[in-house]
Amino acid sequence: MAEIRPAWSEQFEPGRLRPVAALGLPGPISREWAWGGATGAGVKVAVIDSGIEASHPAVGGVAGGVILEYSPDSPEADEEGIVATLGPHEDLYGHGTACAAIIKKVAPECELYSVRVLGKKLTGKGIVFAGGLQWAIANGMNVVNLSLSTSKQDYFALFHDIVDDAYFHNVMLVSAINNVPSPSYPSQYAGVFSVAAHEGKDPLGFDYNPSPPVEFGAPGIDLEVAWQQASFIEATGNSFAAPHIAGVVAKILSKHPGLTPFQMKTILAALATNANVGG
């Protein structure tokens, strides 16, 4: 009688299961083990935002970029109604530049990609955010910073699918949680690194919150951040906390390529300021 196996179980048959590298975790996980000597080199980080001012002194160039716009009547639109324009572009507000500069401060040699999804009108905004995430997954990004969110419940399922897709592709999706008590997507899904601002200023200092949805706290209050036209301003927002975690993730990934999102969360939790270990 042929052996009956439930679906998916064949992946675990002898000889089929792909060997994976052991994490090689030291006793207690230390900062030295996690990112000592690491610069973020070789790690692709997408900033899904308002664009990045590549010439800003705090950014130091970008590796690539794309503008995504909702324009369903255009002949160049894809089936979602999105038109993609590859190439250099400016930052509409300064916010994407702020996020990029924070990531570079933490992981100076990572490769930045600007995915501009904010634009001149609000129509189709959620579709374009989603398109930005899909672009990042399809183009081999390792880390994605998304300091944006939507509370519109129509997008609940769409974002859920994309976040799962990112997770299954080992794309580390770092998302700023909204400040308001109502739900915001995708920042409150379990598959993302959800970040809010804490009081600290140390770019490598972060907290782990064992009571999600928000899991990590990083600097985001009264920070000096890069802004449009080579300027700097002092600003507060959870949206500045997320790129700190994105930078730390990029830094760790450059030293330990191939980590999965749950392994990365384990390392971050172990190295959090409130975890009383590390060093």
Place this chain on the structure above:
Amino acid sequence: MSDRSDDVLRELGQLAANVGPAITPARHLELLRSITSAAMSLFGAAACSLALFRENQEELEFYVASGEGADEVVGMRVPIGQGIAGFVVSSGQPIAIEDVSRDPRFAAAFAAGTGYIPRSILAMPLETEREMLGVIEVLDRRTRGGGLEGSGEMEMLSLFADQAALAIENSQVFSDLGRALFAAAGLVSADTELTQALEQVAATAPPPSAELAELAALFNRLALVGPDERRLATRIVAEVVAFLGARRWQR
């Protein structure tokens, strides 16, 4: 109904459809003003203003304001593709900036609009789970150092923003429905039944008036069918409402 009362009804309908949007928001404006002045006094701020989307979804218009520069700021329009207000509604993220004058483009645009350049801005999206409506901004608050700074201030303003967003959404639904019904009343005549008039409004009005008029026309038709059909329709609508409620809780 006599021809004369038909005429009066039609004229009243037309009048109401024309002036309705102007008079409906009166209490709503008062409420929004009370929100901006309460936020202003809580934060010890120089000014507080509230901007909403215009129909094209490409511009925000300052709708109510209290404090410094209030008269100049009301009615001011800003494209959403630039500036702090534009960023907040596009990204859905609140932001506080302490030294606005260091943002070269923004400071110039703001000063040109109101003649008053704030030092600091705290801006929060006005959003419900159904739509993004606009932004509330607090200028030059004096709570800094008073134990409310950082995320505490944002949490406080988000409570005001929630109230304002719900009030605005309610008022918009109410005035959209009112506008659709008044417009239909204006079309009723000896040759046009109410159902036809509502369908005509549904075919010509912009959404959401069109959708509400279509719904009203369907209900008007239902009133004319038998009790069994009405019961069936009630069950279907009840199921749809229950489904929407369930979807809401699935998040």
